[in-house]
Amino acid sequence: MRVGYGGGIPPNVGEGDRAAGADGVRENLDPTWLRGDPPWLDLFTVWLREAIEARIAEPNAMVLGTTDAAGRPSTRAVLCKGVGADGVVFYTGYDSDKGHDLAANPYAAVTFPWIALERQVHFRGPVEHVTMEETQEYWYMRPRGSQLSAYASQQSEPIGSRIELEERAAAAAAQFGGFDEGAEVPVPPSWGGFRLVPEVVEFWQGRANRLHNRVRLTRTDTRWEAVRLQP
Structure with a gap:
């Protein structure tokens, strides 16, 4: 069921950065916002902090998508337990459904759905085990x-x-x-962390009349490339 459609041509077409979105935020997400090394990290950190300050329930919750050996997809919500220049970290049982999926196909996608703020951030990339030292540090x-x-x-x-x-x-x-x-409770032998190493990062910002802002970063061999996408 689709709800909340606006009608007709957006009244703010052509106003550019002066056009307030449906969330009341006047600034339109733009590729120039993405800078630094890696260029997605600073903006993601700001948006996560603002989700926390807005008292979004479980602001570090993300939807994790994996595929099994036959290519059948599965999604579930998990908690992000670390984000840095090297990627996005979560913990689980290695013998769980997602653990088996990642053993068969070590590539995944995660999405942070901050719906109340009309924002999403999406990551895609290969997945690797974190070190035992990282797992133990988090476990304790x-x-x-x-x-x-x-x-x-x-x-x-x-x-x-x-x-x-x-x-x-x-x-x-x-x-x-x-x-x-x-x-002391030891770390179970079949439990630990995964790190998604981003190849693609996309920021989404809700706008009035579903004329949303999307900016995608794609990692090449030498650099990150940012483009604006149509909604």
Whole structure:
């Protein structure tokens, strides 16, 4: 179902940067906004900060798209746990559905859907494992309950009931001395991080009458190239 269509010709056609969008932001996204090394990082950082300041629910949530060995796509929401010049990082079980997909086809796409701000940022590129040191550093920053849940769960495998799942978590807590305190919970051997190394980065900004702004960066062998796309 499509909703919210405007009618007729946009009243602000030809006004360029003076035309306020549907979000009330007057400045139109432009390729000149993308600069630095890499040129997408500064603007992404600003938009993420503004999503946090706007109290967007789970501002670091992103939709991750993968394909299995037969080329069938799958998407799910995951939490981004790091963004830097070298890429976008998330953590999961390597034996999960997405882990199997990435083992078969180590290429993925992620989209940050800041819908309330009428903004999206999309990344595409090859995916690699982060180092064990990076995984351990992040693991020991996690709350103990999250560590125990990850240790207890055989991610994406069937289980008979919710009670059985809770019993597995309770057994893991007992093994390490309790939910609130106890022995250090080790990183599960089949759990860790992935890094998407961007080849394509696209910024999307909502505008009135669905005359949206899109700017895409594509990495070549020597540099990044930015172009404006029609909506």
